[in-house]
Amino acid sequence: MSNDIKIKKGLDIKLKGEAEKTTEKAVLSNFYTLRPEDFHGVIPKLILKEGAKVQAGEPIFYDKSNEAVKFVSPVSGEIIEIQRAEKRRIVGIKIQADKEQSYQDYGQFNVDAVDAETVKAHLLATGCWAFIKQRPYDIIAKPDRAPKAIFISAYASAPLAADLDYVLQGKEAELQAAVTALSKLTEGKVHVSIGSKSNSPLAGLSNITLHKVSGPHPSGNVGTQINKIDPVNKGEVVWTVAAQDLVIIGELLLTGKFNAERIVALVGSSVKKPRYFVTKIASEVSTMVYDNGVEQNSNDRIISGNVLTGKHVKPDGYLDYYSNTITVIPEGDDYEFFGWNKPVFDKISSSRALTFSWLTPNKKYDLDTNTNGEHRNFVLTGNYEEVFPFDIYPMQILKACLYQDLDEMEALGMYEVAPEDFALTEFVCVSKQPHQQIIRKGLDVMIKEIG
Amino acid sequence: MGLKSNLHSLKEKYRGTKMAPAFNALHTFLYAxxxxxxxxxxxxxxxxxxxxxNTVIMALVPCLIFGMFNAGYQHHLALGEIGRADGFFSAIFWSWDNLVIGLWKVLPLVIVSYGVGLAIEFLFAVIKGHEVEEGYLVTGMLVPLIVPIDTPLWMLGVAVAFGVVIGKEVFGGTGMNILNPALTIRAFLFFAYPTWMSGDKVWVHGAVARDKAIAAGQNVDAISGETVLGSLAQNHEPSYSVAEMFFGMIPGSVGETSTMLILLGALFLIFTKIGSWRIIVSTVAGALTMGLIFNFVVAQGWISESSKFFGLMNTTWWHHLLIGGFAFGAVYMATDPVTGSQTNIGKWYYGFFIGFISILIRVFNPAYPEGVMLAILLMNVFAPTIDHYVVQGNVKKRMKRLKVKTA
Known part of the structure; x- marks a missing residue:
């Protein structure tokens, strides 16, 4: 049985450089770097010191505010560097990988036979807890609060995002194990959303409530689905897990090994042959990017994630802990003569003010990172609502975050949103306001003041 | 690209200095x-x-050009030098003579409006260290279009300075103001210099000068340039046909007369998604509603012909859209996103009340038979209240959801 979710408001951004559906093994990365900044709000406390040998799946650090939440190494090898910023804040843990990988063995785990506490303890100990996020606040889930429901989106609608139907095919056993384990952790349901026309490997799972979503981006965002299925009220918590991370959780439960392998899409207009790669969490992006059509020292931006929500990484940077896409697009650090008033055919516009993208809705664009204008106060109204399917007033909540009125933020629906939900309003913003940053800061204020 | 790299190095040179915003304003004008x-x-x-x-300015350009021709046309017509134009494309209207007077009278208004306003904008940007904001580009174009043709330039300069500083900059610049800056300027002019802003002597170029000459004892005829609204307010039958009102060949503020071109501008703004169709449609709906109410009052015989309100009450309901500044206000002023209602539902109420109150003021205030300016300013003040209730509706829904859960 499935329920349909139809999203009307939104925008599909069509870009050049979609990944061809072939998968290659990426060159093995020599170095892996875990960056604590991937885990928002986590202050790392090291378990292992520089120079220590680790096995894949062995905990390296834990969260200062909750010792139970462990973070494990994606590979076996030696910790060769703890990178620190000012005030000795840890920004990276660099691991040199062994040629022969060895895994910490957590043993097979029979999910059907155990209770919730055991499942929880197992996921915490094995580092799988890092994949479980919670709303409100879009942070790693607090293990002491049971969620009212768990949401999994198996439909990617973001521009150039990896096709989840493709990367998850054949992983039914792992997915089922992970979902069964998760279903023990909530009194409520495990909601799984798939595309209405897809043949997702998640469609046949048991212990889930299936939803079919259709419509433009952000229909695939888990936040949109939560808002339509069972919105978060004050005092409630829901958990979310990205579909590709279920595979890692499932494999751990089935085999006892933390296998950080992940299929990643290399996309974007700067990539000559966009396609899929098998690689590992936290591996060097250069192992994929340069062998496949991105020129060395070219003026491109490498993004770990999709163009709307990903992180800007340097050419010697590393794959984000949660990303399954690497996007490479040209930098836009150039001037354009009379760029503000001449007719525009080759860029996407949300208006028709001498911009003609409305004439060619199916054209694929080659966008760069130029802001196409300067930062201004909020001026236009009504244009965010066109791409924002939530039952929330986007501009009003952004302004409430800017002046940090906690009561108003709460009343307007701050518990329901994550920064990624404001990626499209940010994209169409004429005033070039940093929406995701505003929301992130607003959420952080709430964590601090309300908890 | 010599210019591009030269400007880039200049930008780097000014970076962090007081003059950076001023330079950047010019630089970003040339290059994105x-x-x-x-x-x-x-x-x-x-x-x-x-x-x-820029899109709004493009929508205003036809009104500006028409206003220039109309300035000359009304002048020559009042002097009796030419006859009535017989249609929109009449050669009598689109003549060089008319344009020359228009250029001579209207361009200085545009230059003073932009000159004074932008100078203040640059000054504030340099002092406060923020970028020069674009809001004034539209305001500066609106102002010359909503003042009488013979407005002395110094007066306009003073009003613009007042409007930009008090109406906008003290609140924090574009995006932060409460009242529409162009209307603030217009209201300042109206209340500070009422003799120049209303009556039957200000709408046609030369009328004031003629009056002075007569007062000085010269034997010349007075020029009368009564607007349609003015004559209706005095229970006179207006001497213009509906077609003339629609085309805009009537006395009035510089750019507000041609309902036809304003309609084109409205369609352009709606098509480009820059102007809010909700506000435009609801403003018109509000005005028509009020017009119908007044027609009903007249039809019921509740008001006598001798009443001083009779002329305007008896005006056919949809003619209200054609006369005065109503159409211009509805399309170019009410749709200002900063001072208008910001929620889609709120926009309907906001616009409707603007239209409704415009016609109300128009009919009941014969001393100043133009209500759209005051109606928009009034609703500017109430727009946040409207939004508050709309947003509270959303908040209540959320609270209710919580209650259902906990109950």
Whole structure:
């Protein structure tokens, strides 16, 4: 049985450089770097010191505010560097990988036979807890609060995002194990959303409530689905897990090994042959990017994630802990003569003010990172609502975050949103306001003041 | 690209200095900046505030050009030098003579409006260290179009200075103001210099000068340039046909007369998604509703012909859209996104009340038979209240959801 979710408001951004559906093994990365900044709000406390040998799946650090939440190494090898910023804040843990990988063995785990506490303890100990996020606040889930429901989106609608139907095919056993384990952790349901026309490997799972979503981006965002299925009220918590991370959780439960392998899409207009790669969490992006059509020292931006929500990484940077896409697009650090008033055919516009993208809705664009204008106060109204399917007033909540009125933020629906939900309003913003940053800061204020 | 790299090195030179905003304003006018995204979404739409404002200006240009011809046409017509134009494309209207007077009278208004306003904008940007914002590009174009043709330039300069400083900059610049700056300027002119802003002597170029000459004892005829509204307010039958009102060949503020061109501008703004169709439609609906109410009152015989309100009450309901500044206000002023209602539902109420109150003021205030300015300013003040209730509706829904859960 499935329920349909139809999203009307939104925008599909069509870009050049979609990944061809072939998968290659990426060159093995020599170095892996875990960056604590991937885990928002986590202050790392090291378990292992520089120079220590680790096995894949062995905990390296834990969260200062909750010792139970462990973070494990994606590979076996030696910790060769703890990178620190000012005030000795840890920004990276660099691991040199062994040629022969060895895994910490957590043993097979029979999910059907155990209770919730055991499942929880197992996921915490094995580092799988890092994949479980919670709303409100879009942070790693607090293990002491049971969620009212768990949401999994198996439909990617973001521009150039990896096709989840493709990367998850054949992983039914792992997915089922992970979902069964998760279903023990909530009194409520495990909601799984798939595309209405897809043949997702998640469609046949048991212990889930299936939803079919259709419509433009952000229909695939888990936040949109939560808002339509069972919105978060004050005092409630829901958990979310990205579909590709279920595979890692499932494999751990089935085999006892933390296998950080992940299929990643290399996309974007700067990539000559966009396609899929098998690689590992936290591996060097250069192992994929340069062998496949991105020129060395070219003026491109490498993004770990999709163009709307990903992180800007340097050419010697590393794959984000949660990303399954690497996007490479040209930098836009150039001037354009009379760029503000001449007719525009080759860029996407949300208006028709001498911009003609409305004439060619199916054209694929080659966008760069130029802001196409300067930062201004909020001026236009009504244009965010066109791409924002939530039952929330986007501009009003952004302004409430800017002046940090906690009561108003709460009343307007701050518990329901994550920064990624404001990626499209940010994209169409004429005033070039940093929406995701505003929301992130607003959420952080709430964590601090309300908890 | 010599110019591009020269400007780039100049920009680097000014970076961090007091003059940087002033330089950047000129630089970004020539070149879209080389800024790239730093946080959040890595790509952005091509639209920015400059393009948005420019679109509104494009929608205003036909009104400006028509206003220039009309200035000359009304002048020559009042002097008896030419006859009535017989249609929109009449050669009598679109003549060189008319245009020359229009250029001579209207261009200085435009130059003073932009000159004074932008000078203040630059000054504030330099003092406060923020970029020069684009809001004034539209305001500066609106102002000359909503003043009488013979407005002395010094008066306009003073009003613009007042409007930009008090109406906008003290609140924090574009995006922060409560009242529409162009209407603030217009209201300042109206209350500070009422003799220049209303009556039957200000709408046609030369009328004031003629009056002075007569007062000085010269034997010349007075020029009368009564607007349609003015004559209706005095229970006179207006001497213009509906077609003339629609085309705009009537006395009035510089750019507000041609309902036809304003309608084209409205369609352009709605098509480009820059102007809010909700506000435009609801404003018109509000005005028509009030017009119908007054017609009903007349039809019921509740008001006698000798009443001083009779002339305007008896005006056919939809003629209200054609006369006075109503159409101009509804399309170009009420739709200002900053001072208007910001929620889609709120926009309907906001617009409806503007139209409704415009006609109400128009009919009951014969001393100043133009209500759209005051109606919009009034609703500017109430727009946040409207939005508050709309947003509270959303908040209540959320509270209710919580209650159902906990009950």
């Amino acid at each position: 900046p080389n800024e790239t995204t730093h946080s959040g979404s890595h790509i952005r739409v091509v639209d920015d505030l400059k393009r948005t404002m």
